[in-house]
Amino acid sequence: MRVVEAFRESFGAEPHGVWHAPGRVNLIGEHTDYNGGFVLPFAVPWGVTAAVSPRQDGLVRLRSLQAAGPAVTVEDLRQAEGWTRYVVGVVWALREAGHPVRGADIVIDGDVPQGAGLSSSAALEVAVGLALDELYGLGLSRMEIALAAQKAENDFVGMPCGIMDQAASALGEEGKALFLDCRTLGTRAIPFDLAAHGLRLLIINTGVHHELADGQYARRRQDCESAAARLGVDTLRDVTDLAGALALLSGDERRRVQHVVTENHRVEAVVGLLRAGAVSEIGALLNASHLSLRDQFEVSCPELDVAVEAAIRGRARGARMTGGGFGGSAIALVADDRVEAVRDSVLLAYAERGWAPPEVYPATPAAGARRLA
Known part of the structure; x- marks a missing residue:
């Protein structure tokens, strides 16, 4: 797995684990999510893979195989720039919620088609959120991970998106669309066998x-x-x-x-x-x-x-x-x-x-x- 090889190359050690989160396509229900309405997305076969290990010193070290250059070290989360904001924003959101996320080494690889509107940002956030949840034993539900990812995008990155993208990435099922009530956050898997x-x-x-x-x-x-x-x-x-x-x-x-x-x-x-x-x-x-x-x-x-x-x-x-x-x-x-x-x-x-x-x-x-x- 090339993300593991890149992790070894960047940090000189094996990652503690590898997590994947998909992008999404929305079958119907556009611009209804932030209006408390209904959406019907499904997860797609492309997404973001993250090789991650925890750190105890508060640092976040990041590398993306889609971005040129070596790993970037972020000491002050608010100083993150570019694509790193989506990753660091998740760390920030979890800390804001009181979770003991101290730091991480993270290498990212993705194959979501760029510029296609298939929500590579949500895939990135959810992959990192799931990894940190498991590594730090936070015990979060999939919806809680999605909400932390949404908070990162809303309050850290500054994009006022609804919950749909992150929920589809976190909760999608093979062969099914996800009916999501964006007010109650209730979900139902809907068969979609084309x-x-x-x-x-x-x-x-x-x-x-x-x-x-x-x-x-x-x-x-x-x-x-x-x-x-x-x-x-x-x-x-x-x-x-x-x-x-x-x-x-x-x-x-x-x-x-x-x-x-x-x-x-x-x-x-x-x-x-x-x-x-x-x-x-x-x-x-x-x-x-x-x-x-x-x-x-x-x-x-x-x-x-x-x-x-x-x-x-x-x-x-x-x-x-x-x-x-x-x-x-x-x-x-x-x-x-x-x-x-x-x-x-x-x-x-x-x-x-x-x-x-x-x-x-x-x-x-x-x-x-x-x-x-």
Whole structure:
């Protein structure tokens, strides 16, 4: 295992263990998580692997095989920079919660496609969190590890994400999607056996990334919070009379509420269809989700729109952008005998516009975070 070899090379010793956490793709339920709503992600076969040993001197020594250079030593956690913030943020979050995490030597290796919106950051946080939980005997549940990872990203890195990404990485199961109530943190594994229904879920990685940290993501969240305050509810999850709510709002707030409320209904509808074994019937709900994200939440971009439209022209059962938006990936639900046609349709649409070809590959629900060695 190359992460173990790199650990030996960097620190002159064997790691105490090796842990892996996957990225995720969200089947449906976008921008609902921080509104107390419902999401339906699943863990993907790609992720982050961490070789880790504890330290007693408070230092965190880090190396990533995806970043050039030797290991970095962090003495003052607040001085962490770049990718190291996601790792050090987990150490910080656990210490803030009162856990006796003294330090660690950590080497990271990852194969989540970069810029695809498949949540490599959550995979990194959860892999490190799981390792520290076991090494220091913290006795945390998987959801508690996910919450510590979310706190690291929210309060240390400064990205106001919801709990979905970390929960999917920590709690995913092979062959199943994770239905998550982001208010109660209740979860349910939902069968999602594509092969049994002659289907595949294609990820279309546009290869573009319009930076979320420029404030667009945070602005959407602010829109939702201000709309909730105007409507007198804790979160948009509490809106039960959509028509009445929309009559009280205008502009961005009105559009955001329309998306969040209808998206929650779409998640519940997809869960119902999957539990009934009607996997091929969810396509129309994927299409509706994309239109809402494009027009009401305004987080799509030309590359995502073209990928979705071309997939549907190629006779995909349904398609939509996935993830936070402004780039990253789309997904398409495709019959086995239409995979090549859908791929060709998307590649042709990109070529006609002079864009670099996107990567297109299938994804199946994979196991969540676990110890490898």
